[in-house]
Structure formats: structure tokens, C-alpha cells
Amino acid sequence: DGGITQSPKYLFRKEGQNVTLSCEQNLNHDAMYWYRQDPGQGLRLIYYSQIVNDFQKGDIAEGYSVSREKKESFPLTVTSAQKNPTAFYLCADGVCSYNSPLHFGNGTRLTVT
Amino acid sequence: RKEVEQDPGPFNVPEGATVAFNCTYSNSASQSFFWYRQDCRKEPKLLMSVYSSGNEDGRFTAQLNRASQYISLLIRDSKLSDSATYLCVVNSGSSNTGKLIFGQGTTLQVKP
Numbered sequence: 001d002g003g004i005t006q007s008p009k010y011l012f013r014k015e016g017q018n019v020t021l022s023c024e025q026n027l028n029h030d031a032m033y034w035y036r037q038d039p040g041q042g043l044r045l046i047y048y049s050q051i052v053n054d055f056q057k058g059d060i061a062e063g064y065s066v067s068r069e070k071k072e073s074f075p076l077t078v079t080s081a082q083k084n085p086t087a088f089y090l091c092a093d094g095v096c097s098y099n100s101p102l103h104f105g106n107g108t109r110l111t112v113t
Numbered sequence: 114r115k116e117v118e119q120d121p122g123p124f125n126v127p128e129g130a131t132v133a134f135n136c137t138y139s140n141s142a143s144q145s146f147f148w149y150r151q152d153c154r155k156e157p158k159l160l161m162s163v164y165s166s167g168n169e170d171g172r173f174t175a176q177l178n179r180a181s182q183y184i185s186l187l188i189r190d191s192k193l194s195d196s197a198t199y200l201c202v203v204n205s206g207s208s209n210t211g212k213l214i215f216g217q218g219t220t221l222q223v224k225p
Binding site: 035040041042043044090102103104105106107 | 147202215216218
């Protein structure tokens with residue numbers, strides 16, 4: 001739905017390890033976003049990118065890193081510096097327009113123990 | 114104050130009922146508004162955009178009140194399949210950033 005794919009669906013890691021979540025889209029959209037969802041909270045923006053080779057920090061970027069080397073790909077790395085990495089991560093893409101909604105991938109549920 | 118606030122609910126209603134959700138936003142410069150639906154453990158999906166003049170899609174009606182800075186979603190003749198979390202979403206600024214702010218969601222449970 002929306003041509004955006006996240007993988008894997010479930011991911012388990014040991015504390016102290018970096019982990020990279022994949023997000024790919026085939027709609028030729030400029031903008032891509034990473035959100036985190038925790039129980040009882042709305043989605044919070046981690047990073048976003050409006051064009052290849054450029055990205056901006058969102059509201060909770062600490063402990064995360066991204067890259068945008070290709071238009072269709074926007075991987076998110078959860079580093080060992082992220083204090084509470086266990087969460088549901090959603091990738092979205094869209095057109096760079098203020099009145100344009102986003103389309104989401106299916107999400108990756110990351111559990112760090 | 115949160116940028117986008119919703120009553121988390123849950124709203125428990127019988128089938129056939131009419132239910133309304135409200136959402137308030139703090140940034141008066143916000144220009145675009147949406148309602149998303151999220152089913153348990155799944156990604157949010159766009160339900161409808163909210164236009165200044167109000168808009169309707171079947172049993173769903175969305176309205177915007179800029180003066181009071183709130184948007185609403187009305188669901189008529191509730192179905193069991195309407196049970197989900199409804200997310201209010203607001204574009205946070207006036208520029209072309211496409212950066213959206215999500216409310217925490219309002220949970221609806223429709224019962225037989």
C-alpha cells in the first residue's frame with residue numbers, strides 16, 4: 001500500500017548493538033520520514049529527508065542516524081546511544097507539500113533486551 | 114501544551130451510534146489537517162483530509178474550526194469495523210516542510 005516497504009517486521013537485538021531498519025519506496029517521492037510510536041503516545045518524528053543527500057533532525061533524533069544516498073532508500077540506524085530503543089518504528093513517504101498526507105510502511109517492531 | 118491534543122478515550126459505543134472526536138492544535142499557522150486511522154499493531158492509514166469548508170466521505174464528516182483551533186471527526190451509523198484508533202494530524206508550520214504532528218490518538222470500540 002503506497003509503495004513503501006519496511007523490513008524486517010520484527011527485530012530483536014541485544015543492548016549495546018547498533019541495528020539498521022530498512023525503508024524503501026518506489027513512488028519516486030522526494031520526502032521520507034521516520035517515526036517512532038510508543039504505547040499511549042502519538043507518533044514522534046525522528047528524522048526526515050526532503051531530498052537525496054539531505055536530511056533533518058526531528059523531535060527525538062538523539063541516538064539515531066540516517067542516510068539518504070538514494071531517493072528510494074532511507075535506512076534508520078538505532079545506535080547503542082539510544083536509551084529506550086524498544087518501540088514500533090514507522091517509515092513514511094510523501095510529496096514535499098504542506099497539504100500532502102503521508103503514506104506509511106508496515107512498520108518494524110524492535111525489541112532490545 | 115502539546116501541539117496536537119486528543120481525548121484518548123476509549124469511546125465505547127453500540128453499533129449504529131453516532132460518535133464525534135475532537136482535536137485541538139496550538140500552532141495557529143497550521144494549514145493542513147488530516148485524520149488517520151490505525152488498527153492495532155498496524156501502520157496508520159489516511160482516512161481523510163480536512164478542508165476549511167468541511168468535507169464528508171460516506172459516514173464520515175470532518176470539520177475545521179480555525180478560530181478555535183480544533184478539528185473534528187463525526188462517524189455516523191457506527192460499524193464494528195470502525196473500531197480502531199483515530200489519529201489527528203496537523204502540519205506544524207506554514208512552509209513547505211511536509212512535517213506533520215500527530216496526536217496521541219482516540220480509541221473507538223464499537224460493540225454489538
